Amino acid sequence: MAQECTAIFSSDWSECLSPSGPFDFIAWNFPGLGAPLEEIFRAYTGNRITLGEACGRVRQALPGPVTAEMMDAYLEREFAVYRGVPELIEWCRERGILFMLNTTGMIGYFQRVFAKRLLPRVPAISANPLVRYAGGPVDPGTILELTETADKGRNTAALAAARGIPAGRVVVMGDSGGDGPHFEWARDAGAAAVGSMTKASLDGWCRERGIPIRARFGLAYGPGEARRLADEMAVDFRGLIPIIEGILSAV
Numbered sequence: 001m002a003q004e005c006t007a008i009f010s011s012d013w014s015e016c017l018s019p020s021g022p023f024d025f026i027a028w029n030f031p032g033l034g035a036p037l038e039e040i041f042r043a044y045t046g047n048r049i050t051l052g053e054a055c056g057r058v059r060q061a062l063p064g065p066v067t068a069e070m071m072d073a074y075l076e077r078e079f080a081v082y083r084g085v086p087e088l089i090e091w092c093r094e095r096g097i098l099f100m101l102n103t104t105g106m107i108g109y110f111q112r113v114f115a116k117r118l119l120p121r122v123p124a125i126s127a128n129p130l131v132r133y134a135g136g137p138v139d140p141g142t143i144l145e146l147t148e149t150a151d152k153g154r155n156t157a158a159l160a161a162a163r164g165i166p167a168g169r170v171v172v173m174g175d176s177g178g179d180g181p182h183f184e185w186a187r188d189a190g191a192a193a194v195g196s197m198t199k200a201s202l203d204g205w206c207r208e209r210g211i212p213i214r215a216r217f218g219l220a221y222g223p224g225e226a227r228r229l230a231d232e233m234a235v236d237f238r239g240l241i242p243i244i245e246g247i248l249s250a251v
Contacts, residue, residue, distance in 0.1 A: 005096050005097065005123075007170065007171070008156065008163070009098070010102045010152075012179050012196075014041075015175050015176065016196045017101075019080050019082065019233065022103070023040070025109060036061060037061070045177055046177050046201045047205065051147065051148050051149050075113065083234070084236040084237035085119075087238050088240055088241065098159070100156065100159060101122055101124075101126070102125075102126040102127075104127075104146065106127060109127075114140070124140055124159055125142070125143055126146045126151065126156070127143070127145075128146050152179065152182035153181055153185025157189065167190045168191065168251045169251055171192045172192070172194070173217075174196070175202060176202050180201075180205030193206075195217065198218075217235075
């Protein structure tokens with residue numbers, strides 16, 4: 001597959017391809033941490049603290065490790081993905097578009113997702129090493145560590161360089177201000193940026209820095225607007241296919 005890829009789709013996960021958050025599996029296993037974890041998540045996606053600071057707070061709050069068995073129990077009951085995302089992943093594979101998950105979510109979460117075959121396997125992930133398990137046979141071929149939000153752009157750039165794919169054939173996607181540095185990299189490199197379930201924090205980041213958002217998909221939220229989860233779950237992500245086709249056909 002690596003030799004056949006002619007483009008990259010590098011996307012965030014939490015509230016972008018999935019309704020879940022990166023710390024939900026921790027809150028599920030340690031229910032008393034739910035409220036503080038949600039505040040930590042909103043703080044770094046709103047660019048009030050760094051991802052490194054956020055992970056430091058999570059590490060201090062954890063009463064013990066999240067084992068693979070604990071992660072599996074969470075996934076068996078709570079795993080969720082927006083409608084059409086598995087089909088979008090398969091469409092990218094069939095068209096020679098390398099699908100990269102580029103997220104502040106945990107490497108271990110995705111290791112167990114693929115081990116349990118909850119998603120089609122993807123060739124590359126960029127994710128947080130706060131929770132990571134021993135390597136397995138269905139792990140993505142490329143796993144890049146992400147410890148700050150700026151690593152999203154760096155990791156997308158590294159993958160594109162390794163595969164010989166020009167930045168003009170890279171599409172990045174995100175939803176919140178935590179994706180702002182990824183969108184900033186896209187502007188500077190000549191890649192295209194797409195908003196998914198776009199939050200006011202991402203709009204504000206991009207507006208302040210003159211960063212264009214090529215397209216918006218799904219819902220868009222104003223400042224302080226509550227999420228409309230039922231409406232989000234009705235969005236079919238196969239609708240992204242003509243958007244991606246349009247961007248890549250213009251290159």
